[in-house]
Amino acid sequence: MSSSEFDVYQSPLNTRYCSTEMKHLFSARKRFSTWRKLWTWLAEAEQELGINISNEALEQLRAHQTITDQELADAAVEEKRRRHDVMAHVHVYGQTCPAAAPIIHLGATSCYVTDNADFIVSTQLTQISLTLSLGQPAQLTTVGKRMCLFITDLLMDLENFEHAKKSLLSWFRGCKGTTGTQASFLQIFQGQHELVERLDQLVTEKAGFHKAFTITSQTYTRKVDTNIINYLGEFGATCERIGGDIRRLAAMKEMEEPFEKDQIGSSAMAYKRNPMRSERLCSLGRHLQCLTQNGLTNYAAQWFERSLDDSANRRITLPEAFLTADACLILLDNISNGLVVYEKVIASRVAAELPFMATENIIMALARHDVSRQESHEEIRVLSHQAAAVVKNEGGQNDLIERIKRTPFFAPILDELDGLLNPSSFTGRAPQQVEKFITEEVDKALEPYKIDVRCIPFQS
Template identity: 45%
Template sequence: MDRTVYQEPLVSRYTSLEMQELFSEQFKFTHWRRCWVALAEAQHELGLKLVTREMVEELRAHIDDIDYEVAAQKEKEIRHDVMAHVYAYGLCCPKAEPIIHLGATSQFVVCNTDLLIQKRALALIKKALVNVIANLAAFCAKHAGLATLGFTHYQPAQPTTVGKRNTLYIQDLIMDLEYIEHLEQQVKARGAKGTVGTQATFIELFEGDHEKVRELDRRVAAKLGFDQVFAVTGQTYPRKLDMKTAETLAGIAESAHKFAVDLRLLSNLKMQEEPFAKKQVGSSAMAYKRNPMRSERMTGLARKLMGLPANFSATAANQWFERTLDDSAIRRMDMAQAFLLADAILRLYVNITSDMVVYPNQIGKYLRTELPFMATEKILMACVERGKSRQEMHEVIRDHSVAAGLAVKEDGVDNDLLTRLAQDARIPFALEELNAMITDYTAFTGRAEEQTHEYLREVVTPLLGRHRDLIGGVDASLKV
């Protein structure tokens, strides 16, 4: 690593080698050459006499031996990256040199390669997403019945269960997965469309044979690994697709952000934590700290990704007529960053959910503190069953509840509402009876446990079954 110049942290710190390789120059430029081979081979198969089998084989033999220095020097001279690589390829393939890029425009190689990269990158994202869902499903099953405080407005609310809460994260991720699978169907080849999408040059090459030109389009796409091709394009494939891709990836970031922030809040309450390495340092000054570093990192990366769709939207909206070049520089950065960010986020998500830690005793402590307030309706009904007036009991319980809550806040004492009620002669229950009313936490969680098992059984398990070939094999280890 050259430490005297800026290095992209997404590459050096956060992302998988597989995603980095997809967006590497090696992958891009070798696949430009694969596009040229596919075009020449299809032209030869369809009877274009200018292109011989010998030329095609020469091109195929030199896909990987790229002289980057020659290409870079030529680009500096002519200010055109595609023609610089046509030149470098031609030096390797003197027999085929006259027919390289025949009938094509620069976006033939650029767009088709970009689409191929995105297709493969989406597959990596999908695999990681499925693995997060699988991790969370196991966690939900394990903690389906573990009662915990619910929170609304980050204030204590009616209890739920740890498992039920985490089904909400799964539900978000399943929506993301569905959008990914829809997007996969939208990623098609640009094919061989010519300069502005009319295939005019190919019609000339094939002497007006429209069927051969249509077949050329289909064959090139198939040779590049696509089963669909855009029926119509301008000079580029529709930049609307880029916007939808960015929105879909940003949706994953939103889901991850929600989970990460919740886990950070739970970490503060000491109820639930992300994994903490044996030698991990939480603070350079405060040695006792166990900061939720992974969740914090995931939050920051997600924030960056959630901001990218606006760039893609502006680019798509600003493509004048068949195309304008202001899409080039920004896409070189943003498309790679969008996928790298999603990759980094999901690797963290897999890592965190593989070994989350839950503290039932601490959860119970918070429940015991807040349940007396939440049990007041139950106590009220029990008083009525013993012959007391509902209105009178409501007023008595309300007065004691306000006083107990004020004491907790002003004096820092424990919640003594049940003791206050037991000492009031108007309440027909002893302290032991009142305590018994809140002993079973699950009596306050409604159908949370049942909902968790039902959701896992009816929704999550079938989905994971359909994607069983994607489970496992995700390197979620942290570089730093």
């Protein structure tokens, strides 16, 4: 990083949290190179349908689809002068490809490149994205079952991402002209409607999409953005929930996220092991949830065929939504791969609370010996409060079981107490549920992703 870069604001999403792949997809080179591909596809399709475009023009367009550093700098200068980003890039591309200069952007409106590029990038973004109680002792569960609660929600998010990917591939803005009427293209093709429709179809196919919207305004409907950002916002809520529970479990010393050998938890308190990854996950997840409102209001605020008051907002919101989701995914992967479970701490806490949890089992056992449930309940209620007082007021151990053993009322079930206090008898079918869930749902959902996406060459 050059010294000048330290003098201007840098988004933490860019400098700290996100993957190189995701940052590349939102780079200026990726955006404007995609515009060049769209202009090339448009020119190719127009030539195929009879418009007088030379082969030399197409060869130049194809040879310069990836924008250079110098061209990016030139376009920035042009944009300051012209106050129009698309026309600045049309100008620079035309200087680089002089034979094609007269036909670049022929019949198109700015949203031909801006909106269609958003669709193209969003499909790649979704591909990357694909790759507990009220705080009171209650019925026991297992660590595995609790993790499966997290996974259940993540599978729902995965299903949302899959749906978003399929939806994006099913629709493209295509070639619709200034207000979506295709009037400019109809003029180019001298009133031949079938050629205008064929042009729309050809460009859509060249871009890798199944079909284009039949009806658009100058833009594709911003409801598309709303749906995608809402899915990402739901994922953000999942992340905050998971991170919050891991933080609570860390506070109880039952579970801990990865903590590196030389990691510092606090500048003041050397002993601290702050769950910084989970805290960051909660923070970014919360930010991601908040971005959903931008998508909704950008859609709702549109006027007629289009108004430009969504433009600046979308330039921030769409990248931040995907970049934040990417950062959350990196954190989830890091946390889950290094999660530590402290079994002895859990066992100690279970032992401390188990006598209270076992009271219902004891009442049921007495009922099998024809002892009134009301009487059993009252006897246990009195002893439970006495044992709780020892714990709360004296800092002692839970001695409820010892009190039960000393009380004649419970004599009929004393030889059953050990069995009634077996922790595994309180977890129900949790182990079996986990096994079924993993084999029948999780493994099947992850089957398409067995190839490590990090091993696939990244396409610019």
